[in-house]
Amino acid sequence: MRVELAGREMVAASPEDWRDIRVEVAREPLVADHVDLPPMPCVNVVAVLAGRSRYQERDPHGPWDAALDLRPGSVFVTGPLRPAVLRWQSLTPRPVEAVSVDLDLGYLHRRAQEADLDPARIEIVDRSGIQDDLLAQLGATLRMAAATARPVDRLLAEGLAATLAAHLLRDYSSTRLRDRRGEDRLPLHAVRRVRAYVEEHLADPLGLEVLAQVAGVSLFHFVRGFHASTGDTPAQFVAQRRMARAARLLVRSDLSVLEVALAVGYGSPSRFGARFRRQYGLTPSAFRRLEATRPQEPESSRKS
Numbered sequence: 001m002r003v004e005l006a007g008r009e010m011v012a013a014s015p016e017d018w019r020d021i022r023v024e025v026a027r028e029p030l031v032a033d034h035v036d037l038p039p040m041p042c043v044n045v046v047a048v049l050a051g052r053s054r055y056q057e058r059d060p061h062g063p064w065d066a067a068l069d070l071r072p073g074s075v076f077v078t079g080p081l082r083p084a085v086l087r088w089q090s091l092t093p094r095p096v097e098a099v100s101v102d103l104d105l106g107y108l109h110r111r112a113q114e115a116d117l118d119p120a121r122i123e124i125v126d127r128s129g130i131q132d133d134l135l136a137q138l139g140a141t142l143r144m145a146a147a148t149a150r151p152v153d154r155l156l157a158e159g160l161a162a163t164l165a166a167h168l169l170r171d172y173s174s175t176r177l178r179d180r181r182g183e184d185r186l187p188l189h190a191v192r193r194v195r196a197y198v199e200e201h202l203a204d205p206l207g208l209e210v211l212a213q214v215a216g217v218s219l220f221h222f223v224r225g226f227h228a229s230t231g232d233t234p235a236q237f238v239a240q241r242r243m244a245r246a247a248r249l250l251v252r253s254d255l256s257v258l259e260v261a262l263a264v265g266y267g268s269p270s271r272f273g274a275r276f277r278r279q280y281g282l283t284p285s286a287f288r289r290l291e292a293t294r295p296q297e298p299e300s301s302r303k304s
Contacts, residue, residue, distance in 0.1 A: 005028070005029065005032065005035060006029070007028075007029030007030075007032075008026050008027070008028055008029060009026060009027040009095075010024065010025070010026050011025040011026055011027060011097065011143075011147070012024075012025040012143060012146040012147040012149075013025070013146060014142075014145075014146045014149070014157065015146075015149050015154070017154060018154055018157050018158075019104075019158070020103065020104040020106075020107035020158070020161050021101065021102065021103055021104065021107075021142075021157055021158075021160070021161040021164070022042075022101070022102040023099060023100070023101050023102075023142045023143070023145070023146040023157070024099070024100045024146075025049075025097065025098070025099045025100075025143045025146060025147070026097070026098065026100070027051075027095040027096070027097045028051075028053075028088070028090075028095055028096045028097075028098065029095065030089070030090040030093075030095055031088070031089045031090065032086065032087055032088050032089075033087050034085060034086075034087055035085065035086040035087065036060070036083070036085055037078075037083060037084040037085070037086055038083055039080070039081040039082055039083045040080065040081070040102065041080050041081065041105050042080055042102040042103055042104055042105055043077070043078070043079060043080060043102070043103045043105065043108060043124050043168060044076075044077075044078040044100065044101070044102050044103075045075065045076065045077055045078075045100075045101045045103070045135055045138075045139065045164065045168075046075065046076040046078075046098050046099070046100045046101070046139075047073070047074070047075050047076075047098060047099050047101075047135060047136045047138075047139030047140070048070050048071065048072055048073065048074040048075075048096060048097075048098050049072060049097045049098060049099060049139070049140060049143065050072055050094065050096065050097040051072070051090060051092060051094045051095055051096035051097055052069065052070060052071045052072075052090070052091040052092050052096070053069075053070045053088045053089060053090045053091055053096045054067050054068070054069060054070075054088060054089050054091060055067065055068045055069075055070050055086070055087075055088040055129065056068070056086070056087050056088070057084050057085065057086050057087075057128060058084065058085050059083075059084065059085070059188075060083050060084070060085055062189075062192065063192070063196070064087075065128070065192065065195065066195055066196070066199045066241070068128060068129035068244075069091070069129075069244065069247070069248075070088075070096065070129055073131055073133075073136045074129050074130070074131070075127070075129075075130050075131065075132045075135045075136055075139070076127065076128050076129065076130075077124065077125070077126060077127045077130075077135070077168070077172050078124075078126050079123065079124035079125070079126055080105050080124070082126065099139040099140070099142060099143045099146075101138075101139060101142055101164065103161060103164055103165060103168070107161065107165065108122070108165050108168065108169070109122065111162065111165040111166065111169065112169055112173075115166075115169060117169065117173070122169070122173055123173065123174040124168060124172050124173060124174075125172050125173070125174050125185075125228075125229070125230075125231060127172065127230075127231060130231075132171075134167055135164075135167065138160055138163060138164055138167075141156070141160060142157065142160055145157050145160075171231075172231075174228065185225055185228045185229040186215060186217065186221075186222070186225035186226055186228075186229045188229075190215040190216060190217065190225075191215075191226070191229050191230065193214050193215060193216075194211055194214050194215050194226065194234075195237075197211070197214045198211070198237065198238055198241055199241060202238075202241060202242050202245050202263070202264050202265055203262065203263050203264060203265050204265065205265070206238050206265065208222065208223060208234055211226075211234055222234070239275060239279075240279070242264040242265055242266070242275075243264075243275065243276060243279040243280070245263070245264050246260050246261070246263075246264045246272070246276060246284070247276075247280065247287065247291075249263060249264070250284055250287055250288040250291065251288065251291045251292075257269060257272075257273070257284045257285060260272075260284065261273075261284075272284070
């Protein structure tokens, strides 16, 4: 992370002689109500290594985005010169440990030129709380290299920086996304409106026509633009948010599985159960039993 924060415990940091990439590993405070993330001339990747927390972010002058439940493997990608405001609360007594990787923008542009991409058209698509096995593994390996900081670890870091740059250009560059799919991104305010609407109407039918109207664009532009902006299709996003709400209801309420299914827009318990199992690897009942054995989050952080 790019800011000083009371209560943060630094675990490891990359040596100054590492070129093009900076790595910090820290255990975060259990609670942070307002953290200003300043704009920086680099691409920042954060991977959660341990712990779980409820996390929110927003633009400096905008409303809070929907809350995310972070766990080991959750990943953030933030493009250069993009400020944000963050807040979080740990869901367990164990603090979140995360690795933060800053990749030099000039280095990314040089790698883009090698791939016949125009650096002037490169824009990294921000992603928050996603699952990306490669980024999570890169983060864990860079954590190890920063902790030992031997001469050979600098060589390892240089190789990992090249891999990270290639992955960002391939999967998180709007230029690459347009080249592959011919899609234009939606305005940020339109994406935020859609996200907020979905959170408020998870029990209701959420057809593409309705969401396009919320975004204020045509159906054709919405389907293409939402995917380009977020990396998810509208259907994938809605399903993910329904499953996240369902998981919270299973843990925090006494609703039956059928009632939870109805509360998140599923009229068929079997269809709900199949989708939940694909998301979490457990049936809803098994998930509830497992979570009942875990420490519960403080009452003050419980929000629907």
